[in-house]
Amino acid sequence: MAFDIGLAVLVLGVAIWTITARDTFAAVIGFVTFGLLLALVWVRLAAPDVALTEVAIGSGVTGGLLLGASIRLRRTETPAAREKPGATLRLAAAVLCTLVSAGLATTVLLLPEPAPTLAPQAAANIPATGLGNPVTAVLMAYRAIDTLLETVVLLLALIGMWSLAPDRVWGGFPGPRHHSDPEGVLTFVAQLLVPVGILVGIHIFWIGSVAPGGEFQGATILAAMWILAMMAGLVDAPPVSRRWLRLLLVAGPAVFFAIGLSGFAMAGAFLAYPAAYAKLLIVAIEVPVTLSIAATLALLVTGPPERARQR
Amino acid sequence: MSDAILYGLCGTVLVGLGLFGLIVHPQPLRKILAFNLIGGGVFLLFGAVARRGAAAGFGGDPVPQALVITGIVVAFSATALAVALLLRLFQETGQATLRSDG
Numbered sequence: 001m002a003f004d005i006g007l008a009v010l011v012l013g014v015a016i017w018t019i020t021a022r023d024t025f026a027a028v029i030g031f032v033t034f035g036l037l038l039a040l041v042w043v044r045l046a047a048p049d050v051a052l053t054e055v056a057i058g059s060g061v062t063g064g065l066l067l068g069a070s071i072r073l074r075r076t077e078t079p080a081a082r083e084k085p086g087a088t089l090r091l092a093a094a095v096l097c098t099l100v101s102a103g104l105a106t107t108v109l110l111l112p113e114p115a116p117t118l119a120p121q122a123a124a125n126i127p128a129t130g131l132g133n134p135v136t137a138v139l140m141a142y143r144a145i146d147t148l149l150e151t152v153v154l155l156l157a158l159i160g161m162w163s164l165a166p167d168r169v170w171g172g173f174p175g176p177r178h179h180s181d182p183e184g185v186l187t188f189v190a191q192l193l194v195p196v197g198i199l200v201g202i203h204i205f206w207i208g209s210v211a212p213g214g215e216f217q218g219a220t221i222l223a224a225m226w227i228l229a230m231m232a233g234l235v236d237a238p239p240v241s242r243r244w245l246r247l248l249l250v251a252g253p254a255v256f257f258a259i260g261l262s263g264f265a266m267a268g269a270f271l272a273y274p275a276a277y278a279k280l281l282i283v284a285i286e287v288p289v290t291l292s293i294a295a296t297l298a299l300l301v302t303g304p305p306e307r308a309r310q311r
Numbered sequence: 312m313s314d315a316i317l318y319g320l321c322g323t324v325l326v327g328l329g330l331f332g333l334i335v336h337p338q339p340l341r342k343i344l345a346f347n348l349i350g351g352g353v354f355l356l357f358g359a360v361a362r363r364g365a366a367a368g369f370g371g372d373p374v375p376q377a378l379v380i381t382g383i384v385v386a387f388s389a390t391a392l393a394v395a396l397l398l399r400l401f402q403e404t405g406q407a408t409l410r411s412d413g
Contacts, residue, residue, distance in 0.1 A: 046370025117364030
């Protein structure tokens, strides 16, 4: 219990730092630390799958994205900070936020006893999926519709981002071109880490059927490896108009949707799996979904097209 | 007090802190950061509910845990889109402000 209290205080301390830090770059560093500490909280709450997702996406990829943005926006900080609202408004905001927190805290303290749970239903359905990890079973069978929509949301975010590109670079290369320095540390690290990271990503994805892990966590590691290779200048980002890239991005949701529709014929409902082939079908969905998510995440971090394609 | 309630309360404070940052910070990037703190707090509330629902030999209810994983990924895509909009605004106007008279 002492450990939990200490961890909660630390999480709140870093969160306060993230809000109050004068410099945005420092605030982002605070946010990344916050994400890592939050992952520890997830481990304490017996949710290792969420902990992996928090480290990989909540802290890692989001942190990288925000760090990049804070460097690009650095010189807008000082003029923008002058628009800070007056003391009265800040006080009113503080009162409002305290009330919101107090209201939520009351709800937490008055949660019903015994706690409602869907764990027995989830447990009863696990044997039918052939999976050993309850969270993966929920994501791929019990609440598969959420996971399908989520892959579509990622794709929509990417389409939204790409559509911000000015006309002259439409269909071009996303993000700035990074040049490789053969003597550089980053190049060395990328050459060393990327092959290992790809193996780790595939392992985390594959082990997800029986242990903590899964397609989102594995895909994030794969995405991080691609981002690292691009940042080190080992590979350039592909132009967004490339057909293979478009196919790679939609393959996951498309296969997911197709197998979901075939559920009508095979098992009588959308996204229902016939018992004999459940695990096979789930793997058939997960492989393209993992590749599509990895590509989408990497391109969301890279940004909209910035350089026109040579004709 | 159980660990679920402790971290649930921690989540409620995070929501309040994030909301405060969202209101008082004029810089859009700080607002995006604060919004992610609110998200963290909401997920933690889910985590507390999941932990209390421990049954059937699991340490927590897997259904809210799976929803949080979905939530983290969706929060990331929203953040990426927001940052892209902000960088485009900066590219277009040379400043990153939400002032309406600017």
